[in-house]
Amino acid sequence: MKIKTRKKISESSDSNLSSDSETELQEAFAKGLLKPGLNVVEDAPKTFVNDETALKEKLLEFKLKLPWIETLDSLNPPAPLAPEIAAQILEQEEKQKSLRSNNKKLPTISIENDPVLNDFKREMMFYRQAQAAVLSSIPKLKEMKIPTKRPDDYFAEMAKSDKHMQKIRQNLMQKQVGKERSEKIKQLRLQRKEGKALQIQTKLERQQEKKQILDRVKKIRKGVDRNLDFLNQDGVKNTKKDGVKNKKALEKRKWRNERFGHGGKKRGSKMNTRESSADVSNYKRSAKPGGKGGLKGKAVRPGKNRRNNLKNRRK
Amino acid sequence: MQSKSNKRKRSVQSKVTSEEPPLKKATRWTNKQRVLVFCSRGMNFRYRHLMQDLKTLLPHHRPEPKMERSKTLSIVNDMCEMKNCNKALMFEGRRKLDLYIWMSNITNGPSVKFAVDNIHTMAELKLTGNCLRGSRPLLSFDPRFDEMPHYSLLKELLSQIFGVPNRHPKSQPFFDHVYTFTILDGRIWFRNFQIVSEDGALTEIGPRFVLNPVKIFADSFGGPPLWENPKYVSPAKYRRQMQLSAKKDKYISKQQQKLRAEATKPETSYELNPLDQVFKKDPIKQKLIPDNDQLKKKRKNRKGNKTK
Numbered sequence: 320m321k322i323k324t325r326k327k328i329s330e331s332s333d334s335n336l337s338s339d340s341e342t343e344l345q346e347a348f349a350k351g352l353l354k355p356g357l358n359v360v361e362d363a364p365k366t367f368v369n370d371e372t373a374l375k376e377k378l379l380e381f382k383l384k385l386p387w388i389e390t391l392d393s394l395n396p397p398a399p400l401a402p403e404i405a406a407q408i409l410e411q412e413e414k415q416k417s418l419r420s421n422n423k424k425l426p427t428i429s430i431e432n433d434p435v436l437n438d439f440k441r442e443m444m445f446y447r448q449a450q451a452a453v454l455s456s457i458p459k460l461k462e463m464k465i466p467t468k469r470p471d472d473y474f475a476e477m478a479k480s481d482k483h484m485q486k487i488r489q490n491l492m493q494k495q496v497g498k499e500r501s502e503k504i505k506q507l508r509l510q511r512k513e514g515k516a517l518q519i520q521t522k523l524e525r526q527q528e529k530k531q532i533l534d535r536v537k538k539i540r541k542g543v544d545r546n547l548d549f550l551n552q553d554g555v556k557n558t559k560k561d562g563v564k565n566k567k568a569l570e571k572r573k574w575r576n577e578r579f580g581h582g583g584k585k586r587g588s589k590m591n592t593r594e595s596s597a598d599v600s601n602y603k604r605s606a607k608p609g610g611k612g613g614l615k616g617k618a619v620r621p622g623k624n625r626r627n628n629l630k631n632r633r634k
Numbered sequence: 635m636q637s638k639s640n641k642r643k644r645s646v647q648s649k650v651t652s653e654e655p656p657l658k659k660a661t662r663w664t665n666k667q668r669v670l671v672f673c674s675r676g677m678n679f680r681y682r683h684l685m686q687d688l689k690t691l692l693p694h695h696r697p698e699p700k701m702e703r704s705k706t707l708s709i710v711n712d713m714c715e716m717k718n719c720n721k722a723l724m725f726e727g728r729r730k731l732d733l734y735i736w737m738s739n740i741t742n743g744p745s746v747k748f749a750v751d752n753i754h755t756m757a758e759l760k761l762t763g764n765c766l767r768g769s770r771p772l773l774s775f776d777p778r779f780d781e782m783p784h785y786s787l788l789k790e791l792l793s794q795i796f797g798v799p800n801r802h803p804k805s806q807p808f809f810d811h812v813y814t815f816t817i818l819d820g821r822i823w824f825r826n827f828q829i830v831s832e833d834g835a836l837t838e839i840g841p842r843f844v845l846n847p848v849k850i851f852a853d854s855f856g857g858p859p860l861w862e863n864p865k866y867v868s869p870a871k872y873r874r875q876m877q878l879s880a881k882k883d884k885y886i887s888k889q890q891q892k893l894r895a896e897a898t899k900p901e902t903s904y905e906l907n908p909l910d911q912v913f914k915k916d917p918i919k920q921k922l923i924p925d926n927d928q929l930k931k932k933r934k935n936r937k938g939n940k941t942k
């Protein structure tokens with residue numbers, strides 16, 4: 320409740336005790352307790368109930384006095400840190416560190432304050448507490464000769480349906496497949512990168528070679544150098560390569576030579592001779608113009624001009 | 635039916651053979667807890683799912699339709715008596731945003747009101763465990779539950795509600811899951827783990843939630859308060875504080891930015907050598923307004939032309 324004193328004064332002036340309160344206020348002002356301006360009434364600090372004796376009594380009143388087997392409750396601190404859990408925590412820590420170092424956009428937080436890592440550590444604490452409970456309670460149950468583990472042939476309704484478990488399994492599989500795929504893609508990318516680097520290297524090497532040869536040629540032209548051995552070396556290489564490459568072409572040449580002849584006189588070889596002109600075996604009489612002979616059965620298609628004219632007439 | 639008749643026969647035989655009072659059978663359902671699980675109107679779907687999960691985990695629960703908001707809480711006591719229940723677990727939703735859970739020991743109390751947050755239901759796919767429906771859980775409590783009287787009271791209430799009674803007809807005989815209740819920054823964190831192997835390998839089943847105790851009352855749904863949480867801030871108030879602080883922060887940060895800009899402002903924007911400007915002239919100005927020397931030259935030329 321926050322009340323301005325002005326309001327208070329106006330309220331009190333309406334009531335019968337107005338003069339009293341006013342005089343009180345005046346006295347307070349005179350003493351220096353009141354200062355000009357807005358005076359606000361502050362709340363008393365809230366007190367929180369904590370009735371310990373009543374709590375204990377209540378607890379005694381409704382507490383069950385039953386053997387442990389009826390309730391199965393236990394108080395236990397977290398189990399000692401197993402090495403595999405410690406390894407997991409370390410792994411998470413490294414993962415988070417690398418994430419933060421690789422991504423500059425993420426806010427820089429020290430590893431102790433990292434929320435993701437802290438979440439993981441907290442969950443691990445709960446896990447260890449549960450572990451401690453299991454490790455302490457199961458032997459107790461075994462001592463009482465109560466079966467604890469479900470035999471494989473005992474079937475009963477489960478908390479989660481088979482359909483739901485199928486979904487969970489599928490989800491896990493999908494995650495694994497995704498991981499594998501991403502790893503494969505990463506490898507492929509790396510390979511491609513290496514391949515490209517190799518390509519560039521060979522290209523540069525070739526360029527350098529070419530440059531060297533050209534330089535030497537230039538020197539020879541100018542008369543500085545007279546050694547032509549390097550050209551021969553390369554020439555030998557090239558012929559070797561060509562020989563291997565053009566095996567097919569050589570065969571083709573051979574065949575062509577057989578067919579069309581190779582060497583000898585070419586002039587006049589296409590001229591008519593007495594024998595060739597006398598040979599009439601290839602002669603065929605041409606069909607008579609007008610299409611009287613063989614074209615009778617076929618529909619005759621007139622020329623384009625005529626076709627157009629016909630079309631126009633129809634219209 | 636057969637088995638029943640057999641039992642009857644056996645009992646008859648035993649009566650005939652021995653006159654001693656029959657020994658108390660060990661296979662007795664002594665701890666008869668029944669929990670009424672229900673909610674008021676105005677619940678979120680997630681909270682409803684949480685309630686459903688708890689129902690599947692507690693074979694000793696009794697269902698009940700939604701309660702109207704207009705009814706007073708003391709009616710719950712009558713409802714529980716009608717249903718023959720001695721515990722109540724009531725879910726109360728506010729604004730479809732906040733969830734409160736009431737836990738109560740019926741007739742004589744105590745009752746506790748919790749604010750609940752960080753809820754994950756059993757349907758989430760990252761919780762991969764599973765357990766028999768209705769098997770008895772091991773209850774694991776943080777050692778801090780013994781340090782304060784209100785925590786030990788909460789422990790007793792939680793263990794009575796969440797512990798499945800021995801030999802309950804709907805329960806299963808094996809032990810394949812653990813509930814953990816841990817106290818962290820004044821809240822009680824609940825987790826449910828499956829026991830995969832008895833040497834301590836676990837997987838989580840769910841649900842997960844965090845109970846923030848608000849108040850403990852002496853009676854069931856009423857009576858004088860025994861304990862109040864001094865650190866509790868209602869979710870609505872918390873949200874409002876966050877909004878206000880965001881606003882205030884925005885203003886303050888703006889002011890700070892301005893001050894910082896003023897403080898770190900450089901005196902000269904560029905370091906220029908003043909001598910550079912003495913000898914160099916602006917080329918554009920030079921073209922537009924020719925210098926005195928050039929003008930003189932022009933004049934001379936003109937004069938020379940005239941004389942020629």
